[in-house]
Amino acid sequence: VTDKERYEKLLVGPIERFDQRSDMFRRARYDPEWIERTGAFYDPFQVRVREKAGYGHEEYALSDAAWYVEGVCGRGCRGSDLEGLYAWEHPHTESAHASSDLKIDASDPATVSRKVKRAARLYGASLVGICELDWRWLYSHVSDDTSGEHRPLEIPEEFRHAIVMAIEMDYALIQTSPTGGAAAATGLGYSKMAFVAGLVAQFIRNLGYQAIPCGNDTALSIPLAVEAGLGELGRNGLLITEKYGPRIRICKVFTDLPLVPDGPRFFGVEEFCRKCLKCAEDCPSRAISFGEKTTEALNISTNPGVLKWPVNGEQCFKYWVANRLDCATCIRVCPFNQEEGRLHDLVRLGVKHVPQLDPLYLWFDALLGYGKQLDSATIWVD
Numbered sequence: 068v069t070d071k072e073r074y075e076k077l078l079v080g081p082i083e084r085f086d087q088r089s090d091m092f093r094r095a096r097y098d099p100e101w102i103e104r105t106g107a108f109y110d111p112f113q114v115r116v117r118e119k120a121g122y123g124h125e126e127y128a129l130s131d132a133a134w135y136v137e138g139v140c141g142r143g144c145r146g147s148d149l150e151g152l153y154a155w156e157h158p159h160t161e162s163a164h165a166s167s168d169l170k171i172d173a174s175d176p177a178t179v180s181r182k183v184k185r186a187a188r189l190y191g192a193s194l195v196g197i198c199e200l201d202w203r204w205l206y207s208h209v210s211d212d213t214s215g216e217h218r219p220l221e222i223p224e225e226f227r228h229a230i231v232m233a234i235e236m237d238y239a240l241i242q243t244s245p246t247g248g249a250a251a252a253t254g255l256g257y258s259k260m261a262f263v264a265g266l267v268a269q270f271i272r273n274l275g276y277q278a279i280p281c282g283n284d285t286a287l288s289i290p291l292a293v294e295a296g297l298g299e300l301g302r303n304g305l306l307i308t309e310k311y312g313p314r315i316r317i318c319k320v321f322t323d324l325p326l327v328p329d330g331p332r333f334f335g336v337e338e339f340c341r342k343c344l345k346c347a348e349d350c351p352s353r354a355i356s357f358g359e360k361t362t363e364a365l366n367i368s369t370n371p372g373v374l375k376w377p378v379n380g381e382q383c384f385k386y387w388v389a390n391r392l393d394c395a396t397c398i399r400v401c402p403f404n405q406e407e408g409r410l411h412d413l414v415r416l417g418v419k420h421v422p423q424l425d426p427l428y429l430w431f432d433a434l435l436g437y438g439k440q441l442d443s444a445t446i447w448v449d
């Protein structure tokens with residue numbers, strides 16, 4: 068069985084395009100029950116700072132500032148009216164060699180793909196892959212989280228490919244989850260996403276083609292990333308990459324530039340997750356499944372039809388509200404979340420080729436204390 072066939076078996080169906088209005092962030096803005104429950108999370112006058120390690124004035128300052136580029140120049144967490152670095156159209160930044168009506172010779176898509184990937188890495192992507200744009204992963208409707216505008220999403224059919232990019236988040240900061248240090252890693256990831264996606268899109272426009280840069284908007288990021296060969300879906304509902312585990316953020320650029328898709332790539336995540344339950348055990352809101360994979364939806368915030376371990380977004384989001392910060396504990400504790408190093412490279416190889424030893428790798432992970440929460444004071448030490 069090829070990796071592509073294995074992937075297609077997960078798509079049991081029927082799969083319908085997901086309405087962005089049903090994700091937890093939008094529901095928290097229009098559903099009276101959720102407004103009541105989560106209103107404080109979005110209230111700018113709510114005092115979040117408190118006398119608890121990791122929730123002090125400095126930690127909130129660090130994490131809020133980390134979001135700055137996304138907030139001022141990106142707004143890719145919004146549903147519509149995307150602006151700045153996520154604008155769908157933008158004037159060419161003409162140089163002496165580029166003109167708005169001159170297209171590069173793209174008759175060799177393999178060479179073009181190589182150059183686009185190189186540009187993405189230069190701009191800051193940690194991983195980059197290409198897939199055909201599968202319309203099932205586009206939102207059926209977009210829904211603006213601030214204005215409440217809700218309208219069908221249309222993308223011109225010439226946008227046939229997606230360039231999918233993963234941005235690594237800081238290891239030490241994430242290990243402080245669920246405190247302010249980890250929230251800063253998340254915010255910084257969002258700011259970098261806007262920067263990288265915006266620059267890759269502008270590079271493509273300068274080549275004479277069209278590009279739509281996306282953050283969280285427009286489409287589901289994880290299936291696109293799996294199809295572009297960046298990783299596998301884990302029990303924690305996140306993309307697990309071979310190099311960084313789930314400790315990444317995903318952004319994407321849709322384009323009409325002729326490119327060569329990479330295709331899904333499996334490296335032992337599913338087998339490992341069957342034996343490991345760390346994310347489910349350590350999730351403070353019990354949002355992650357201890358059971359079997361299913362195609363059923365848990366509530367209106369799940370998209371049914373894909374065989375996966377379901378994550379209860381309602382439970383997860385309730386915890387964020389109580390925590391007065393987001394959470395990344397299901398990233399912190401995952402044994403695939405490791406720093407670079409020879410030993411870890413060896414284990415990665417083992418997981419891929421000798422899955423019979425998975426219990427041993429898990430035992431070592433526990434023995435060495437990986438995934439334990441780091442003292443939040445460590446974020447201030449160089």
Ligand code: B12
Nearest residue numbers: 090091283287288290304305306316317368369370380394
């Ligand atoms: C809404 C949202 C949330 C909400 C609510 C989810 C919900 N069900 O409403 C909440 C608050 C729970 C949340 C939490 C987190 N999120 Co979030 N979230 C999103 C967002 C913006 C939209 C996803 C969505 O519409 N889900 C609704 C439906 C479709 O959910 P679902 O059916 O349960 O499907 C999930 C997975 O199964 C997968 N998926 C869906 N269809 C398919 C199909 C196939 C074939 C495959 C393989 C996978 C897959 O994607 C969905 C992710 O929620 C995405 C960005 C994006 N555009 O994709 C980020 C995103 C998924 N989140 C991300 C992260 C990292 C987190 C958190 C760790 C928080 C943090 N600190 O960053 C937690 C982890 C929670 C968890 N274990 O899943 C990253 C994931 C990176 C990665 N390694 O995969 C994303 C891609 C954002 C980003 N910028 O990178 N999130």
Ligand code: SF4
Nearest residue numbers: 350354383394396397
């Ligand atoms: S982000 Fe936190 S609360 Fe949400 S699923 Fe992950 S561990 Fe659980």
Ligand code: SF4
Nearest residue numbers: 301303340343346401
């Ligand atoms: S913590 Fe364990 S079960 Fe959860 S995603 Fe990571 S490897 Fe899979």
